[in-house]
Amino acid sequence: MSVPDGYYDVPTGKIAAVVTSLEMLAPPVLPPDPVGDWTLRRVAHPDATWYRDLYTRVGREWLWSQRLRMSDAELVRTIRADGVEIYTLEHDGGDEGLLELDFRTKNECELVLFGVTAKLVGTGAGRLLMNRALQRAWAQPLTRLWVHTCSFDHPRALAFYQRSGFRPYRRQIEIADDPRLDGTLPRDVAPHVPLIA
Template structure:
């Protein structure tokens, strides 16, 4: 199957555009204080099942623990009325190749559980995660200030994902088409 991968970024936190829909009063986003491989695995599977997320399906708990233990990596959980609605994983890294020597923060995964899609929550989740991404170096001593926040999406993700990313102020900087062998989600 031919898959289009789109890479987006922001290089200035001032470009963040909030959602136009009202924020649900019961919507919260909280950082997972202690790495929890089982939580990340469960959320990855639950959110990604409908979008052909497969690259981590074979990870044993030890691999999840190794990934989460790297300084600058964070998990954020969205809740609605106290119930988990979605999540995001952030990874901050100082790039030697970055001309400014700043921290680049990747939004590695972001998504809502199926029961919470279609409610206008995606824009709020993304906007809140972008604020946390820009502030990530403040929570990790030794990381210089963030100079870039980026992510990628593909044509297998939610049909609303790309529009949401652009509406929040992220700009496309690269697109590629790749041949991928994927197992399409069952309906």
């Protein structure tokens, strides 16, 4: 598909992000674990309330909203599906990181969600979470591990994935309803994405 160079209006009430998909075709050499008081725990049967709370605390500033718009039944079906694994990073008695791996495609794994709460950004917790994600994923008979990130995410997210061994292979534009306009997220989050009502 050929798209002419130029500017294109995004409809009022919508947001547009540049999405970069990245993949890894073989296990990487992992860097050393950072020192910190973090523990990875698998959540075998996550409930909707727990999941939404952690998802919101990790992703609110990056406009994560898709899972917030799901009904409880749809969300539970998604996060408890066979082949989907949910982990949290525990710190100071609380859940402060979210990792979701999807093994439902044969010989592949999607790193669906990955992130830590604001209090752990920059502490090394993200590196520990990624090391554990890569170990868990590549413990399976994979030929491909993939993830996507977008221009709404943390400004260092893309470089972090590349340092972790992922290589970009596709770029897309995603257009969606602005979750701050329908009350899914507060209007004052994500100031790096201007609110245009």
